Amino acid sequence: MTDETTKLYESAGSPNSRRVRIFLAEKGLSIPLVPVDLGKCGQHSEAYRAINPRRVVPTLVLEDGTAIGEVPAVPFVAGEHYSIADITALVTVDFAAKAINFPLPDGHEALKRWYELVSKRPSASA
Numbered sequence: 001m002t003d004e005t006t007k008l009y010e011s012a013g014s015p016n017s018r019r020v021r022i023f024l025a026e027k028g029l030s031i032p033l034v035p036v037d038l039g040k041c042g043q044h045s046e047a048y049r050a051i052n053p054r055r056v057v058p059t060l061v062l063e064d065g066t067a068i069g070e071v072p073a074v075p076f077v078a079g080e081h082y083s084i085a086d087i088t089a090l091v092t093v094d095f096a097a098k099a100i101n102f103p104l105p106d107g108h109e110a111l112k113r114w115y116e117l118v119s120k121r122p123s124a125s126a
Contacts, residue, residue: 005063009034009051011042015091017058018126022087025123082118090118 008024008031010017024031036042036057043055052059052069059069075085093115096102104112118124 006031007034007061008032008058009036009048009061010058011036011038014038014057015095016056018091018094019084019087020058020060021126022091022123023084025126026082026087026121082121086114086118090115090124 008017008020010020010033012035021033036048038057042048043052043057049055051061052067054069056069059067061067093104097104104115
């Protein structure tokens with residue numbers, strides 16, 4: 001499914017942006033992505049401030065102009081169904097391993113099994 005009037009203002013390196021991209025992929029949704037360059041403080045530009053006065057990334061802009069700049073999570077990690085909490089945990093573990101060189105510690109086999117399983121989902125590459 002695609003929607004050309006809805007847009008996601010996001011940054012490729014932002015964990016919260018990735019959470020939304022994964023969620024959209026899980027739902028089979030494809031919407032235009034509008035890059036916001038955090039390295040150049042693009043979220044502080046006047047143009048972006050007009051979209052989201054709080055200047056947070058990502059921001060989903062709906063067809064009626066409504067801007068949603070929050071990324072809530074529901075704590076049901078490892079429950080019966082894949083959830084936004086699993087997406088949040090995946091993005092957090094990936095960010096910790098790559099950005100601050102903090103991989104999953106040894107001795108946590110259940111966590112490693114979960115991580116391997118969720119990392120194999122097609123949406124995890126979003």
